[in-house]
Amino acid sequence: MSDEQQRGGDSEEASQGEDQRGVHDRWTQGPDVSTKAQESPLPGGQDDDAEILRERQRLAQLEMxxxxxxxxxxxxxxTRRWKLFFRLMLLALVLVSLTVTLYRVFLAEPSAAVPAQQxxxxxxxHGVIASDSPANAERIIQGLNQAWESQSASAVxxxxxxxxxxxxxxxxxxxxxxxLREQGDKxxxxxxxxxxxxGAYYIAAAADEIVASPASLVGSIGVxxxxxxxxEAIDELGVERRVMTAGENKAFLDPFQPLDEEVARFWQSVLTQTHEQFINDVQAGRGDRxxxxxxxxxxxxxxxxxxxGLxxxxxxASLEQVARAQVGEASWENYTPRLDPFERLTRRFTQAAAEVLGLHSGHAPIKFQAQ
Structure with missing residues (x-):
């Protein structure tokens, strides 16, 4: 046997041996491996044409x-969850603040009862005296009566x-x-x-005594x-004023009509009479002083x-000095009724709406007010 024939036989035997070993190799042989290898060629293989490559690129881009x-x-x-969280926290704080405020205004009792000591x-x-302001007669009179009835109040x-x-x-x-002054209890x-x-001095004149600071502004007894x-302005603008009344003098204070002498005399008589009422009451309160x-x-x-001097x-003197003279210390109790915040808000809204609509407000045209 020649060398070439011997080498060929050896190669054939080796190949047969490898085939026999491969049949029994469960990691490289078997129906699953062979089927997948045949059905799924490697990407970019020779069997992939240009269209398949473009489709794969497109799918990869869509996935990304x-x-x-x-x-x-x-x-x-x-981000929306955090925004919602902070908004809920803000709403909770507002609700808590509102609840505390409403409780203090409407439900909370005063810190203590009227003190037993003098x-x-x-x-x-405080402020303008008017029916729709904090300084209205009903509120102040209520506070006066409560202060007057207090047994431990040495003075009002x-x-x-x-x-x-x-x-x-x-x-x-x-x-x-x-x-109250005529009762003489305190x-x-x-x-x-x-x-x-x-008008503020009008009220003060009824008191037993008036105390002021050296720089306070006092007086203005007038109307x-x-x-x-x-x-003339309405004529220049070319606006026609339409006013209908029942009573010839009903619109005598209309600012778009001239004020004649007879109307002026009448209105001055009203102011003079009101001024005389003011003077008489101040004299009754102050007397010979x-x-x-x-x-x-x-x-x-x-x-x-x-x-x-007048x-x-x-x-x-000051409020502190009055307190020390009356009770021996600079302390006092406030008997002014609390304000209703909702009522004040409603009044302000009503006033603003009336002004916008041009409706007549509830303020009197005549005033006891310093200018």
């Missing part, structure tokens, strides 16, 4: 796009810081103070802070009506130091 969109949506959902009973008259103090306002509201408070003291003028005349100066009732306003006030 899906993953990116999924990440964006996940991040957006996470004290000053304070009633505040009208704490005044007001430029005045409605004549009717001022007269109501004045009459109630005079009624003194009523008016303490003027920055301003106690016009005022202020308006405008637009008759007023000086004979004719300027007292001219509408002028003075400092507290000047008012002392007899408009009795003493120059």
């Amino acid at each position: 796009m899906d993953r990116w969109i999924g990440g964006v949506l996940t991040e957006q959902r996470r 004290h000053l009973a304070l009633v505040e008259v 103090v009208l704490h005044i810081d007001s430029p005045g306002g409605s004549p009717v509201q001022s007269q109501r408070i004045y009459s109630e103070v005079m009624r 003194p009523i003291i008016a303490v003027i802070e920055d301003v106690g003028a016009s 005022i009506y202020a308006g405008f005349g637009f008759q 007023l000086s004979d100066s004719p300027e007292i009732f001219s509408g002028l306003i003075w400092s507290g130091e000047q008012a002392l 007899g408009l006030v009795d003493e120059l």
Whole structure:
């Protein structure tokens, strides 16, 4: 046997041996492996044409796009959850604050009952005196009666810081103070802070004693009506004013009509009579303490130091000094009724709506108010 024949026989035997071993190799042979190998050729193989390659690239791009969109949506959902969380926290804080406020205003009782020791009973008259303001007659009179009925109150103090306002509201408070003063159970003291003028001084005049600071503004005993005349302006604009009345003088204060002499005389008589009521009540309250100066009732306003010389006030002192003189210490109890916040909001809304619609407001045209 030649060498070439021998090598060929050896190769054939090796090949037969490998075939026999392969039949029994379960990792490289078997129906699953052979079938998958035949059905799934390697990517980019020779059997893949250009169209298949483009389709695979497109699918890969779509898969990448899906993953990116999924990440964006996940991040957006996470952001919305945090926003919702913070909004709910803010809403909870607002609700808690509102609940606490409403409880303190409507349900919470005063910190303590009226103290048993002697004290000053304070009633505040702050701001413009009007039926729709905090300084209205009903509220102040209610506080006065509560302070007067307190057994441990050694004195009632009208704490005044007001430029005045409605004549009717001022007269109501004045009459109630005079009624209590005539009973004589305890003194009523008016303490003027920055301003106690016009209608506010009207109220103070009913007190047993008026105290002011040297720089307080006191007086302005007068009556005022202020308006405008637009008759020429409306002619220039070419606007026709249409007013229908039952009664020839019903619209005598219409700002778009001229004010003739007869109407002016009539309206001046109304102001003069109201002024006389003011003067008479101040004289009844102050008595002989007023000086004979004719300027007292001219509408002028003075400092507290000047008012002392005119007899408009009795003493120059502060609220703390009055408290120490009456009860021995600078302390007092406030008897002014609490304000209803919803009622105030409703009143302000009604006033604003009336002004926008051009409706007549509830304020009186005549005022006891410093200008």
